[in-house]
Amino acid sequence: MEGGVFGEFENGEKLVAAARAFKQKGYARMDAFMPCPVHGIEDALGLKRSRLGWAVFPIAMVAVISVMSAMCWLNGTDIFGGYHLNVGGRGGFSYPAYVPITFEAGVMTSALSGLLLLFYVCGLPRLSHPAFDAGNFERATIDRFYIGVSEQDGKFNGETTKKEMKELGAVSVSLVPGDKP
Amino acid sequence: MAAEAIMSSDALILGNPTDAELSDQLLSPAWTPKHKLWGLAFTITGAGACMLFFFAGWSIVTGIGLWGNNVPVGWAFDIINFVWWIGIGHAGTFISAVLLLLEQKWRTSINRFAEAMTLFAVMQAGLFPLLHMGRPWFGYWIFPYPATMKTWPNFKSALPWDAAAISTYFTVSLLFWYIGLIPDLASLRDRAPKKIQRVIYGIFALGWRGSADHYRHYRLIYGMFAGLATPLVLSVHSIVSCDFATSVVPGWHSTIFPPYFVAGAIFSGFAMVLTLMIPARKIFSMENVITMKHVDNLCKMILVTGLIVTYSYFCDFFVAWYGGEAPELYTMMDALLFRKGPHWEIFYLTVFCNCIVPNMFWFRWFRQNLYVVWGISILVNVGMWGERFSIIVLSLQRDFLPSAWATYNPTYVDWGIFTGTIFFFSFLFILFLRFVPFVPLMEVKELKHEMHHHQESH
Secondary structure, rough: OOOEEEEOOOOOOHHHHHHHHHHHHHHOOOOEEOOOOOOHHHHHHHOOOOOHHHHHHHHHHHHHHHHHHHHHHHHHHOOHHHOOOOOOOEOOOOOHHHHHHHHHHHHHHHHHHHHHHHHHHOOOOOOOOHHHOOOOHHHHHHOOOEEEEEEEOOOOOHHHHHHHHHHHHHOOOEEEEEOOO | HHHHHHHHHOOOOOOOOOOOHHHHHHHHHOOOOOHHHHHHHHHHHHHHHHHHHHHHHHHHHOHHHHHOEEOOOOOOOHHHHHHHHHHHHHHHHHHHHHHOOOOHHHHHHHHHHHHHHHHHHHHHHHHHHOOHHHHHHHHHHHHHOOOOOOOOOOOHHHHHHHHHHHHHHHHHHHHHHHHHHHHHHHHHHOOOHHHHHHHHHHHHOOOOEEEEHHHHHHHHHHHHHHHHHHHHHHHHHOOOOOOOHHHOOOOOOOHHHHHHHHHHHHHHHHHHHHHHHHHHHHHHOOOOOOOOOOOOOOHHHHHHHHHHHHHHHHHHHHHHHHOOOOHHHHHHHHHHHHHOOHHHHHHHHHHHHHHHHHHHOOOOOHOOOHHHHHHHHHHHHHHHHHHHHHHHHHHHOOOHHHOOOOOOOOHHHHHHHHHHHHHHHHHHHHHHHHOOOOOOOOHHHHHHHHHHHHHOOO
């Protein structure tokens, strides 16, 4: 994973201001590390809205259609292992009676696929990362706000970026090397 | 002045703790040395859980004859407890999901607590559909798998609906709870004093580093889970109510059941949240993040849902009377209301606990007095258990044919299993309180920053 320069800031407002300043200087490949989401950080870093919802919905629809069709087949027809089961006058295509299970299947599929896609997109679980080697990084989940500028960014230069970070009000700055391939 | 009071952070977070102070306060229960009382609670609830396993195991080996169930009362404590526990679980999901979508800030500090209550309640509930089968080792027959006998479940019946609903509900609740927990597990990993604690929390935190890139996906998926869990609150208990409503038993065959059961579930669940929360906030010194405003709002929700339940009882009886069908008239009016059926006292206890007692919450003094609130929360749950008893047992005791009428009496095994589930639930809950931060740290910090931001911009 890539390393870079990490700067520690005391609160969310300073973090957002620093991120904006870096973006204006032309840096593009950055990330922030915060104990809780900070208002405005996504715009400041140039991050777009997540599109995971667009991926989950079709998966859920596939599940809904499959489950409803399966029930109509298994309880309504005699083909391929199905058995036509007429209970109380509700014969083959009694779709109102199949709605509860179909709905639950849609919810279950959305939940499971949403979770798995979240982990996939975030690259989790990932127990080691160069960011953890930045100075004082244990406070990133407690009360300090970090910016990381990636070494793979076009404008990155170890010493210059460190100086700029310091000028923007970072409490501490560290240069962390990336993982060796 | 009033507008400032509503926006003030004083109501929901007292004092003005820094992020570091909040972190220490909310994370430290996980590593402070065990208090003697915790050890005692662990032993007692653990012993109670063993009692549950003993009675449940004995019932599996010997059979349902150990219980009081018999024709005509084929369902009794088993299904009463099932519905009771699932109902309790619904408030947790209501607080986590519905109140999130409604942007109610007061849900923040209590949502993980409530969601954990849901998980453990659903675990207790899930025991009963399995146990109440004469041959629980065939429990997997409820799920559609390709069997050589070519028998598939009857998907039109409410019982497979139950299987789908409960398994979905448990899975979604567990995943929702876990997703919310990831940032806090990361905080624990970064703060825990002992190496072994950091390793274990670190594994479950999956390497979370609070990255802004991850947070944008995380918040979307968290919101999506809230959006999924909300219709689950409604659908799961409606499906459970359909176990009764889709039958023809007088007193069961009523269209008011789905909304009635959902309101009743939220009613009993909120009461259980209060029962657990009032001691917990005192014992763990969380009064500054779980404030009297939270208690007040929970009491108001109990009042609202209690009134809906009262109206539902009225609807049920009115339609039974208006419909004029003889068996239903006897079961509802004579056996219950006019005290002619056995165990009518349970029905009147239910009416007292559910319809009369919660009305004390109209008055601010009662909502602010923690002993009264705790007492009422216990009575509400007693009343809701009694309601399920009234619906299930009293209707089955007096159904269509008078020659089939009989009186139900529970056995000590029935009581043993019921109290055993209460102990097991408490056991799981105190383990949760011990090892996991029960107030969501990341969300409370976010709320605090939001409120400061709001105050500064005025």
